[in-house]
Amino acid sequence: MSIGVSMRWVTLSGFFVLAAIAVVIVVIGQGADRKADLGDPARGAVLYAENCASCHGANLEGQPDWRSPGEDGVLPAPPHDRTGHTWHHGDGLLFDYTKLGGAEMLKRMGVTGVNSGMPGFADSLSDQEIWDILAFIKTSWPERERELQQQRTLAEQMKGN
Numbered sequence: 634m635s636i637g638v639s640m641r642w643v644t645l646s647g648f649f650v651l652a653a654i655a656v657v658i659v660v661i662g663q664g665a666d667r668k669a670d671l672g673d674p675a676r677g678a679v680l681y682a683e684n685c686a687s688c689h690g691a692n693l694e695g696q697p698d699w700r701s702p703g704e705d706g707v708l709p710a711p712p713h714d715r716t717g718h719t720w721h722h723g724d725g726l727l728f729d730y731t732k733l734g735g736a737e738m739l740k741r742m743g744v745t746g747v748n749s750g751m752p753g754f755a756d757s758l759s760d761q762e763i764w765d766i767l768a769f770i771k772t773s774w775p776e777r778e779r780e781l782q783q784q785r786t787l788a789e790q791m792k793g794n
């Protein structure tokens with residue numbers, strides 16, 4: 634075999650490996666974002682206004698000084714837009730936090746000494762309605778934050794969440 638042929642073979646097989654990896658990444662990525670992407674952001678916007686805006690702000694801006702707990706030890710509601718930390722969390726955690734509420738989630742995570750101000754919505758919103766709201770919240774994130782959040786969702790899923 635001449636050098637020319639074997640080099641071409643190396644380049645060609647390298648190309649196929651890269652193509653295969655790209656396909657796997659795309660497939661996994663679609664799976665990860667599936668639920669929130671199936672959510673309807675238009676319906677989510679209405680549900681957000683009715684259920685979340687009173688604390689998290691009509692424009693997802695959160696409450697003033699949201700990093701400092703009040704005298705009762707309760708944190709103000711954080712923003713859900715890119716200035717907050719919602720996009721630091723994967724879909725599973727965001728869904729659970731909304732459905733179960735802060736007190737239950739902090740208990741599960743072993744956090745003590747914090748009084749949560751975040752109510753649970755298990756009794757008032759269906760699972761689909763929660764995904765609709767999360768889909769709406771995601772529309773406020775730029776491309777970069779959306780991608781990072783999608784990676785976080787994947788990482789959570791690999792840990793079995």
Ligand code: HEC
Binds near residue numbers: 681710735751
């Ligand atoms: C009564 C005020 C209040 C309402 C109403 C409320 N939240 Fe919250 N939320 C909070 C507070 C305060 C926190 C901060 C964390 C804590 O105290 O547990 C929080 C935290 C969160 C978090 C975790 C932090 C983050 O940004 O990732 C999510 C997710 C969340 N809220 C989603 C929602 C959604 C969705 C709705 C509407 C269905 C909603 N919240 C309605 C007060 C509220």
